[in-house]
Amino acid sequence: MTDPTRRGGDPKQIAFNLFEMNCVGHISHGLWTHPENNRHRFNELDFWVEEAKLLEEGLFDAVFLADVIGAYDGYRDGPETALRESVQIPCNDPLLVIPAMAAATRRLGFAATFSTTYEPPFAFARRASTLDHLTNGRFGWNVVTSYLPNAARNFGLPDEVEHATRYQIADEYLDVLYKLWEGSWDEDAVRQDRERHVYTDPTRVRPINHEGRWFRVAGPHLSQPSPQRTPVLFQAGSSAPGRAFAGKHAEAIFVAGRDFATVRANVADVRRQAAEHGRDPGDVKAFAMAVVIVGRTRAEAERKAEEYERFSRAEGYLAHAGGGGVDLAAYPPETPMSEVLAAEKAAGRDRSLRTRFYGMDGTVADALREVTRFDRPPFFAIGTPTEVADAIELWVRETDLDGFNLRQFLTPGTAEDFVELVVPELQNRGLYRTKYEEDTLRERLFGPGRNRLPASHPGARYRGGAGLPAAFG
Known part of the structure; x- marks a missing residue:
């Protein structure tokens, strides 16, 4: 078997994002009570600024912000336990902390979750373009369709939208966004011609006049083209409709599985479906969630794990x-x-x-x-930096993954341990960058000069206004 960590004779650098959420309790429930945890500070801007600086110091690819738009009320027929245990409630908007984090950094990327099911595409298109402008092209969007019954009720529906229907809505949602992001404005639409008093040339801007089953959007897009136009598209659906959606749209996928073979098969399946849509399978990067508990000695790492287990609820x-x-x-x-x-x-x-x-x-x-177990295989590593790096190298070799979302137990302790102990070991093996070299998030994933969707991506078919109404003027 070809070693995916040694493609072309050179080591394949492994990508790492910090798995985050704008809340107290994300997925390590009960750990907010640990005396070294600062999760209760999530309402403070300084909390996010400090984290961003730490991650950029550690040369992370991005901070990945999860989100929900409803309460977990299925247990004991109500949200009381979720409220008491801080299970993703209270929870703030993930998009709003990005500008502050971006202002404190220069290269760190940001990927935020937003649902296609309940809010209209036109408003989100402007929000995403604004973030891509403010971050200088460092913004990515995790496309989700939402699954909590409470989320549906929060937006006036009696219950969840049926699973397959949510993906049909999402597909049209993306089509609207591609028209706005890729086709509504030409590259040279903004002239800033002071002498002729022309800021934007109307003959380089067009409406989209989208009329579909779920949406009617006139356009034009309100934002001029941002550095990436379309933000980097992440997607985490593991169902058959989710994988099909990812094969068509996603540039980065999050996969799971109980063993290496299952993960490898899931990665291959999405890339196969990407090829069926005429895309290059290499244009889909694959990530999984990783649990890393590291210490200077194995005893120190095991002591940390015992603490995390003791505080888990x-x-x-x-x-x-x-x-x-x-x-x-x-x-x-x-x-x-x-x-x-x-x-x-x-x-x-x-x-x-x-x-x-x-x-x-x-x-x-x-x-x-x-x-409460957090030591389930296949992506669990505990031990010294050498032992952890050995495990990470094995994970990539056996699964064809490109990187990982690092699960947090303590903030900032989990990221601090990784930056101080694991990053240098991976760097010594040539598996982790020693400096940032790319400007946009898409370039970080796919290489210099690739700051826009590739031509084979379905979103690119609207470039230059192809298939859209005539420009104004």
Whole structure:
């Protein structure tokens, strides 16, 4: 097998983003109570500025901001547990912290989550272009369709939009955005001609007059072309419709799997579908979430892991997962899971509980420990910098991944440990950059000079106004 960390004889540099969210409790539930954690400061601008400076010092590719637009209220039939345990609530807008982080840095990228299901595309098009301007081309968008029932109710719907329908909406949403970002304004539309009093040449700007099943948008786009025009497109759907959507649109995908073979197969599947859309499979970068706990000695790393386990809260994880409709904490810890499953099935509440706990047959106490586990394979590494770097190198070699989203336990401790201990070891192996060389986020992923969508991407078909109405004037 060809070693993907040694393509062309040179080491393949591995990309790293910090997995973030504009909230207290993202995915390491209960850790906000750790005395060394600063998550409670997420409402402070300085919190984000300090983090951005740290990540740029560590030469991270980007900070990746997750988001939700609803509360987790499936556990115990209400949001009380999520509120009590800070399970992604309180949660602020991820887009609004980016300008402050960008002002404090010069090269760090920013990727933020925004849903295509509930807010109209025209407003988001301007918001994204504004961020791409303000960051000098360092903005990426994680395209999601949203899945929480509470999110639907927050936007006036009785329940979630059906899964396949959400992706149909998303596909048209992207089509509208491509028309606005790529086709509405020509490259030379802005003249800034003081003598002739012409700021923008109207003959270089056009409406889009989009009329589809889900959207009607006249245009023109309100923003002039930004450094990347279309922000870098991330996407994380793992279902069949999600992978198909990614094959058509995504430039970077987030994949998961219980073992290396599954991850490799998922990566290959999306790249295969990209090729079926006439795209270069190499125009899709693949990322996974990584858990890295590092210390100067293995004993130090294991001590940290024991602390994280001690502060973890099963209630938070159950609320995040929706609990499968099951309140495990209502059962005595010594109750066999077989009895819980039988009781919940009789009550009509089992809802794949056995699958959620990987078919375990132990006690309730065992199940509660299981939900707080963060050491699940395949992307878990604990130990010294050498041991962690060995693991990361193996991950890339066995999966064909391009990089990872680093999960946080402590802020800023997780990133500080990685920057201080892991980055130098990866650099020594030629697997991590020693300086930034690219200006835009897309160039960082695909190489110098590639700051725009490639010509084979479906968004590029509207360039120069192709397929759009005539320009004004």
